[in-house]
Amino acid sequence: MANRITLADFFSQHGKTLSLEHLNQQVSLERSLTTAQLNRPGLELVGYWDFFVPERIQVFGNKEIAFLDSLPDDDLYDMMTRLFEMDVPSIIFANNLDPKQMILGRADEYGIPVFRSELSATDFMGKMNELLSSEFAPTTNIHGSMVDVYGIGLLFTGRSGIGKSEVALDLVERGHRLVADDVVKIRREGTHVLIGCGHELLEHHLEVRGVGIVDVRRLFGIRSIRVQKRLEVMVELAEWQEGVDYERLGIEEEYTTILDVDIPLVRLPIFPGKNITVISEVIALNQLVKIYGENPAREFQSHLMEKIKEQSELREYLSRDFE
Amino acid sequence: MKKTGEIVIKNEFGLHARPAAALVSLTSKFDSQIFLIKDDTKVNAKSILGVLVLAAENGSTVQVEAEGEDAEEAISQIKELADNHFGTE
Numbered sequence: 487m488a489n490r491i492t493l494a495d496f497f498s499q500h501g502k503t504l505s506l507e508h509l510n511q512q513v514s515l516e517r518s519l520t521t522a523q524l525n526r527p528g529l530e531l532v533g534y535w536d537f538f539v540p541e542r543i544q545v546f547g548n549k550e551i552a553f554l555d556s557l558p559d560d561d562l563y564d565m566m567t568r569l570f571e572m573d574v575p576s577i578i579f580a581n582n583l584d585p586k587q588m589i590l591g592r593a594d595e596y597g598i599p600v601f602r603s604e605l606s607a608t609d610f611m612g613k614m615n616e617l618l619s620s621e622f623a624p625t626t627n628i629h630g631s632m633v634d635v636y637g638i639g640l641l642f643t644g645r646s647g648i649g650k651s652e653v654a655l656d657l658v659e660r661g662h663r664l665v666a667d668d669v670v671k672i673r674r675e676g677t678h679v680l681i682g683c684g685h686e687l688l689e690h691h692l693e694v695r696g697v698g699i700v701d702v703r704r705l706f707g708i709r710s711i712r713v714q715k716r717l718e719v720m721v722e723l724a725e726w727q728e729g730v731d732y733e734r735l736g737i738e739e740e741y742t743t744i745l746d747v748d749i750p751l752v753r754l755p756i757f758p759g760k761n762i763t764v765i766s767e768v769i770a771l772n773q774l775v776k777i778y779g780e781n782p783a784r785e786f787q788s789h790l791m792e793k794i795k796e797q798s799e800l801r802e803y804l805s806r807d808f809e
Numbered sequence: 810m811k812k813t814g815e816i817v818i819k820n821e822f823g824l825h826a827r828p829a830a831a832l833v834s835l836t837s838k839f840d841s842q843i844f845l846i847k848d849d850t851k852v853n854a855k856s857i858l859g860v861l862v863l864a865a866e867n868g869s870t871v872q873v874e875a876e877g878e879d880a881e882e883a884i885s886q887i888k889e890l891a892d893n894h895f896g897t898e
Contacts, residue, residue, distance in 0.1 A: 627850060629852070669862050688858055
C-alpha cells in the first residue's frame with residue numbers, strides 16, 4: 487500500500503498539472519509526503535496553533551499573503567521560523583504570488599521546499615487534493631483476470647490453472663475488453679468505488695497454458711483492451727463439487743469485501759462442456775439490469791406469489807359456492 | 810499451516826523468464842497456496858506473469874509465504890532452487 491511518496495516523485499508526475507514552480511531549487515525534494523491532507527495556515531498565522539498537523543503541505547493564498555505583508559519584518563521572521571521549525575513538508579504560494587525574500591531565506595535555512603503555482607488557492611487545493619487522494623488511496627493486488635463485459639467490470643478469481651485467463655481470452659474474442667490478467671491492482675476511490683487496472687510491467691499480456699505469454703493488445707488490437715475499469719462483480723471459478731449448494735434462484739445476493747467495499751460475488755462451478763464465457767456475459771447483463779433498478783429473479787418471485795394468491799382466493803370463493 | 814521463508818536471488822540477470830518458469834513449475838507441484846512478496850508487491854508463486862512482475866534483480870530478497878499441508882516442504886524446495894540459480898546459468 488502506498489502510504490508515502492517523495493516530493494520529487496510527486497513534483498515530476500504532477501508538477502505540470504498543478505503548474506508548480508520550485509522556487510528554492512537548492513533545497514532537496516527527497517522528503518516524503520505522508521498524508522493526503524492540505525492546510526491553509528490562516529488560523530496559525532494569527533496565533534492559533536492547536537490541532538496544527540505539521541505533516542501537511544501548507545498552502546498560502548491571497549488572504550494569507552496579504553496578512554503576512556501586513557506584518558512588521560520581525561514578526562514575519564518569527565512567524566516563519568515557528569512554521570519551519572515544525573518541519574512542514576513544503577509551503578506553496580498560489581495565484582503566482584511571490585514570497586518575500588526573507589521567507590525564502592528562512593525556508594532555505596530549514597531545508598523546506600517552496601513552490602509557486604499559477605492556480606488560485608481554491609483551484610489548487612481541489613486539484614492537489616484529488617491527486618494526493620489517488621496517490622494515498624488504499625490498494626491491493628488480486629490474483630485473477632479482469633474483463634470489461636458490456637461495460638461491467640468482472641473480476642475472475644480461482645486457483646491457478648482453473649482457466650481464468652482462458653475465460654478472459656474467450657471474452658476478448660467475443661469483443662469484450664481485457665483490463666488485466668494475473669495480477670490485478672485494485673485501488674479504492676472515495677469510500678465505495680473500486681478501480682482495477684493491470685500491472686505497469688504486464689500491461690495486457692496474458693499466459694495461456696501450453697502456448698505461453700501472449701500480448702492481447704497486439705493480437706486483437708486497441709479495442710480489445712482498456713487501462714482501468716470499475717470493479718462491479720467478482721466471479722469465483724471453482725471445480726464442481728458434490729454436496730456444495732450453488733445459487734439456484736438469485737434472489738439473495740452474496741457479497742465479498744475488498745478494501746472494505748462490498749462487491750457482489752458469483753460462485754461459478756465449472757465442469758467440462760460448460761460455457762463459462764456465455765455465462766459471464768449473462769452475469770454482466772444481469773448486473774446491468776440490477777443497476778437499472780430491476781431484479782428479474784425477485785420480479786419472477788413476486789409474480790409467482792401473486793398468481794398463488796389469486797388461485798387461493800378463487801379456490802376459497804368456489805369452496806363457498808354451495809348448491 | 811502457514812509457513813514463511815526468504816530467498817535471495819543469485820542469478821546474474823535476476824528472476825527473468827527462464828528462472829521464473831523453473832520456479833513456477835516447482836511451485837505448481839504443491840497443493841499449498843504459495844505467495845512471493847517483494848517490496849509492496851505480493852503475487853501468486855504459481856503464476857508465471859505474477860513472478861515476472863516482481864522483476865527481482867540479482868541480490869534482491871524475496872519473501873515466500875506458503876499455506877497448506879505441504880507448506881514447509883514447498884519453502885525448503887524453493888530455497889534450494891533459488892540457491893541453485895533456478896537450474897539455469
